[in-house]
Amino acid sequence: MARTGPDDHVHEYFGNIHMHTTHSDGSGSFDELIDGAVRGGLDFVFVTDHNVLVREEEEGYRRGVLTLVGQEVHDTERKESGNHMLCLGVETDVSGQAKDPQQLIDAVRQQNALAFLAHPIEQGTRLFSDTYPWRNWEVTGYCGIELWNYLSSFRGFTTSYLRAILVAVLPHCFTFGPLPATLQKWDELMQDRPIVALGGTDVHAVVLRRGPISRRFMTYEECARALNTHVLTRVPFLGQAEEADSDFRHENVRHDRELVLDGLRQGHCWVGYDLVGPTQGFRFWAEVEAGAVAQKTVAIMGDTVTLPAGSCLRLQVRAPRQAQIRLLRNGRVIAQGHANAISYDVRDPSVYRVEVWKHRWGKLRGWIFSNPIYVRRAEDE
Ligand SMILES: [Zn+2]
Ligand SMILES: [Zn+2]
Structure with a gap:
């Protein structure tokens, strides 16, 4: 479609994708997650708890933040850990398909939703040797990959206890971008077909304890201020409807949700490490x-x-x-x-x-x- 200039008919929104709450192994509730998102100034969040599509938490605007619910699915019985898939825009739980990654992708697509390979390549260390990379590269039909997983990007630096403590205290000093191997893999994959890249924080707000001292590692607010996916849309969000009419409110949410999903589907987006400076x-x-x-x-x-x-x-x-x-x-x-x-x-x-x-x-x-x-x-x- 012809456009006249880079800013004409373009609206920009940014948010955290790939977030965990107490509905799986995160330490915070939806409310705490939204607190962080509000303080970080996010337009939207995509909550993706493990193997559960949280339905008791309705999608919609919470204190101005468009809150969307997807899921991160993996086969819990798999011998070699890995094959985590972000399923964004699904209406029903697809975790029953986790055993076969191709069937899982097909199930996501049947719902007109988007499948992204989460932290597709991971670097383990002697201290943290468990990794969860993508393993079945023969699959087809997924929308894209999580090019930069914020949590995963620190792993390679935790080569000693001292360094692990430094990473826990000053995580931002220990990340330099997506893993070079992930960038290389992405470039290879794109020789065959478009593969959308997004950035996810994988925030769990883990509580680290040592004796009487406890500290939350990578809080929701820190993650909101750090790594975001910025999406360009042709029309603006309708936003939070003040009207009491709930049909009207749902209509707004559906409209804005589709804009986010469509921007991701088309790759009209970039990964921004906003902690280094706003990328808007x-x-x-x-x-x-x-x-x-x-x-x-x-x-x-x-x-x-x-x-x-x-x-x-x-x-x-x-x-x-x-x-x-x-x-x-x-x-x-x-x-x-x-x-x-x-x-x-x-x-x-x-x-x-x-x-x-x-x-x-x-x-x-x-x-x-x-x-x-x-x-x-x-x-x-
Ligand atoms: Zn994962
Ligand atoms: Zn995750």
Whole structure:
């Protein structure tokens, strides 16, 4: 669909995806989770407790936060741990299908919902050797992967008790972005078909105890301020209806829920490490010449676009602040600059995506990971 500019008819919302409560192994109630989300300024949350679709907690607006309920499903009897799947937008519990990952994906799709492979690659250490990676890579039909699992991204640093304590106290110092192996796997998968990337916190708000001292590791509020998935929509949320009429209220929630799901489904989203700095306003789009001097936006992140015959396609990136912007083609950096914006003319059909890196706490850290623009030739249609 033709657009005129990167900000026209675009609305941006961000939220935490992949969250646990006392309905599974999280330590907080829905109310505590919402407290954290409100303090973190989130627009939405996606609660995904293990193998349960929490129905006693209705989806809807809670103190201004759109609260959506999905589930994280895995086979509890599986010998080799792993194959956790985020099922977003499901109306009925699909955990009965957990034994066969392909059947599970099919069951999610039958509900017009979205399946994401959670923490698909995990790094264990001697101290924390249990890992839960995705194991059955032959499956098809899933919407995408959790490119950056915040909780999982600390694991590799817990190589000694001292380091584990440091990670528990200062987790933000010990994460640098998605695991390089996950990025590489994602780039490989996208050579076959679009695979949407999202970022999840996997917040459990675990209570760590040592004698009389106890501390919550990665609270809901800390996670809300840290790693979010930012979604672009064409129309705005209807928001919290004040009317007493509950039908009307449900209608609003359904509408806004569909916008979030659709933004994820289409990959109109990016992973933002907002703790390094707010990532609102990031844009990645493709445009073509439209007459004398005008440019016309023809695609945004997540879209597939055809190379125009006889002219080139210009990719444009705008970062919220000056930072290290990298444009990648099939996983390799082809252009970069320390800037607010970069552009690049493409003539080859490929998968183009953007990473933005920023210095914080003494190190260069992954800040923004966009979904790609898939460029194809006219004859590929
Ligand atoms: Zn998991
Ligand atoms: Zn989880």
